[in-house]
Amino acid sequence: MVLKTIFLTRHGFRANWFDEPAPLHPSGLEPPDTPLSAHGLLQAQExxxxxxxxxPHITRIYSSPWYRCIQTVEPLASALHVKIIPEPGLGEWYGLNRTDDPTPATAAELQNFYAGIEPDHHSLFVPAVTGESIEELYERSAYVLSRLIKQLDxxxxxxxSVVLCTHAASLVAFSRVLAGDVPSDPSTQDIIAYTACVTRFERQSGVPVRVLPMPGAPHRSLQRDWLDERARGGRWRCVLNGYGGxxxxxxxxxxxxxxxxxxxxKVQAHGLDAGTGLGVVLPDEGPQGNGVSQL
Known part of the structure; x- marks a missing residue:
């Protein structure tokens, strides 16, 4: 049996996007980083x-270790009776000028807020604290995907079937790599990254995964060798793109x-939105039921 389906989702609405206090955690502890708003918690339930x-039935959930991502998949993990696997390789992207950005909580710290954290996971990749270019973000995405797909296969x-919960820039990069289609202009709006929406990939063909060298290794060159289907275990087709129906x-x-x-x-106002300055926030859309990929 091999992996057939990958669901990607972005965390829900952050508390500091609304002019209201963040919901208190039942434990009374201060969240390790910006939590979801009450609206974001509703999105997580939906x-x-x-x-x-x-x-196929979802039996694995991987999440960025940022608390807002953990919260987004908590209700799903509880409903499916599976643990959340915190994976730094799914973490936020800060561009090249990462000087004063926070770091996410450890698995042990996260267990204080949600008991269903898998404590024994060995991280696939930890992003550089010095920052990443967009090409290095693609490299990170490809490396994490190659290792993850191989492990699950x-x-x-x-x-x-697996769920990956991440952040806007990372969701776009992971999706482009998985599709094997990276536009020359990164601002191309091909992958939809709205809060708590779902992007679904189906495996069209399977081959043994060729795990890529780790990004940043001395022998590693940015030659986009991850465009080779073997780096992701075959062809994957996007069948839902930012679905929010x-x-x-x-x-x-x-x-x-x-x-x-x-x-x-240098990115301004990290506490408000890590993508500020590196990306463009898009207008909200009303309830919709399309989400069919055009990739």
């Missing part, structure tokens, strides 16, 4: 209701790359 009955329990408020807080060539400027 996401769970949509994904829980999906086939070889898992004796035979998982067929299950969200009562529709698609909100969309994001795309700004198109600034270097992405090396």
């Amino acid at each position: 996401l769970s209701h949509f994904l829980t009955p999906q086939q 070889e898992d004796p329990s035979g998982p067929e 299950f969200l009562s408020s529709g698609r909100q807080r969309g994001w795309r790359f700004s198109g600034k060539e270097s992405f090396d400027h």
Whole structure:
């Protein structure tokens, strides 16, 4: 049995996007980083209701270790009785000028807020604290995907469907790499990255995964060898692209790359939105039910 389906989703609405206090955690502890707003928690519930009955049955959930991502898939993990696997390789992207950005909580710290965290996961990749170019973000995405798909293909329990919860820029990069289609202009609006929406990929053909060298290794060159289908275990087709028909408020807080060539400027107001300055926030859309990919 091999992996057949990958669901990607972006975290829900952040508390500091609304002019209201963040909901208190039942433990009384201060969240390790910006949590979801009350609206974001509702989106997480709606996401769970949509994904829980999906086939093939979801048996793995990987999430960026940022708390807002963990919160987004908590209801789904509880409904499916599976643990959330915190993976730094799914983390936020800050461009090249990462000087004073925060770091996410550890698995042990996250267990104080949600008991269903997998504590023994060995990280696939940890992004550089010095920052990443957009090409390096693609390299990171390809490396994490190659390792993750290989692990799941070889898992004796035979998982067929996995959820990856991440951030806007990372969702776009992971999706482009998985599709094997990276536009020359990064600001191209091909992948839809709205909060708590779903992008679904189906495996069209399977080959043994050729795990790529780790980004940043001395022998590693940025030659886009991950465009070779073997790096992702065959061909994948996007069948849902930013689908939000299950969200009562529709698609909100969309994001795309700004198109600034270097992405090396200092980002302002990280606490508000890590994508500020590196991307463009898109207008909200009302409830919709299309989401069919044009890739």
